[in-house]
Amino acid sequence: MAIAYRAGSEAHVTTGSLNISIPSGVQAGDVMVLVGGQNDAGVAANDWATPAGWNLLDSRRVGSNLFGALWVRVAQSGDAGGSVALSTPGTGKSCALLAAYSGCDPVTPVNVSAGLSESVSTASHVTPTVETALDETRVVIACAQSNSVAEGWGTATGYTKRLDSVGFNSAPSGHVTATLQDKGAATVGTYGGEALVATAASTKAAMWTVALSPASSTQVSRPVSDLTITDAEGVPAPGGGSGVYARLAENVDTSYAQISDDGVVQVGVAAMVDPLSATGHKVTYRSCYAAGASSGSMAVTLKQGSTTVASWTDTLTGSFQTFTHTLTSGEANAISDYADLNVTFSPSLT
Known part of the structure; x- marks a missing residue:
């Protein structure tokens, strides 16, 4: 384009x-x-x-x-x-x-x-x-x-x-x-x-x-806003005018969201252009459990506004690892506004 x-x-x-x-x-x-x-x-x-x-x-x-x-x-x-x-x-x-x-x-x-x-x-x-x-x-x-x-x-x-x-x-x-x-x-x-x-x-x-810069065939969107933050904080602590989203957007293991058991981090992501295709839609993140936990899982939900597009749960370990979820064509076709997407993370820890 x-x-x-x-x-x-x-x-x-x-x-x-x-x-x-x-x-x-x-x-x-x-x-x-x-x-x-x-x-x-x-x-x-x-x-x-x-x-x-x-x-x-x-x-x-x-x-x-x-x-x-x-x-x-x-x-x-x-x-x-x-x-x-x-x-x-x-x-x-x-x-x-x-x-x-x-x-x-x-x-x-x-x-x-x-x-x-x-x-x-x-x-x-x-x-x-x-x-x-x-x-x-x-x-x-x-x-x-x-x-x-x-x-x-x-x-x-x-x-x-x-x-x-x-x-x-x-x-x-x-x-x-x-x-x-x-x-x-x-x-x-x-x-x-x-x-x-x-x-x-x-x-x-x-x-x-x-x-x-022109839009490329591959678009990458990162968090740009905090929507819901419950029992969670950004590490290092975000400065004034920033939020947990900024730590996730930095895309390095030394900047992250620290979420308590059953806490919630919901972040809005940057607007994208409709690719006019139902393939190649991926959500990728890195996560692990820490602070004395011995096991855990992460529930992830992708929404357009308040409407769920896809949800899934990943099993965590004690070391950061990369998780990637590829949307089905039906899930991708459910997206009508690529400027109104958000992702929610909620861990369950023992």
């Missing part, structure tokens, strides 16, 4: 926090790229924090008052039609662009990315270069700049312009404008390095190049 632009949105505000809409056409498993720039009045404490559920790829302060940042997120059920808040205790004019893409790898959506600052007076802002490691990526280039004159953006050679933010041209003093453009990259190579040309020069600009 080739990566394709799905939909986008733009927002700008004169002062304070900014909210940008997620288009209603966005589907679970799409990858969303959010880029923005703000006039932070030269105060770092005014700079946007990373929105909940988004991953920061790059942020930078340029010159006296420009803060720019770029984030990504794999869309989940319920995201479409919502909004993203870029919060600040106080700032001047700011803008943001949000672009969604279908056909990306939902587990590792970014193949490579880079950011660059520019503090010389120019209207031609050269994006950073990146070396892709996969064929069929989608290269997204973006720029945010600050000045005080009416602004516009050209289109880089070979690219398609998706979004501009130039909403303050009638009152441009201290405004920030931005553009986001993309193109397909069929083969591994060097990308970026193109100039994003504005109508007027600026001495404060931030540029980015991001190569999005």
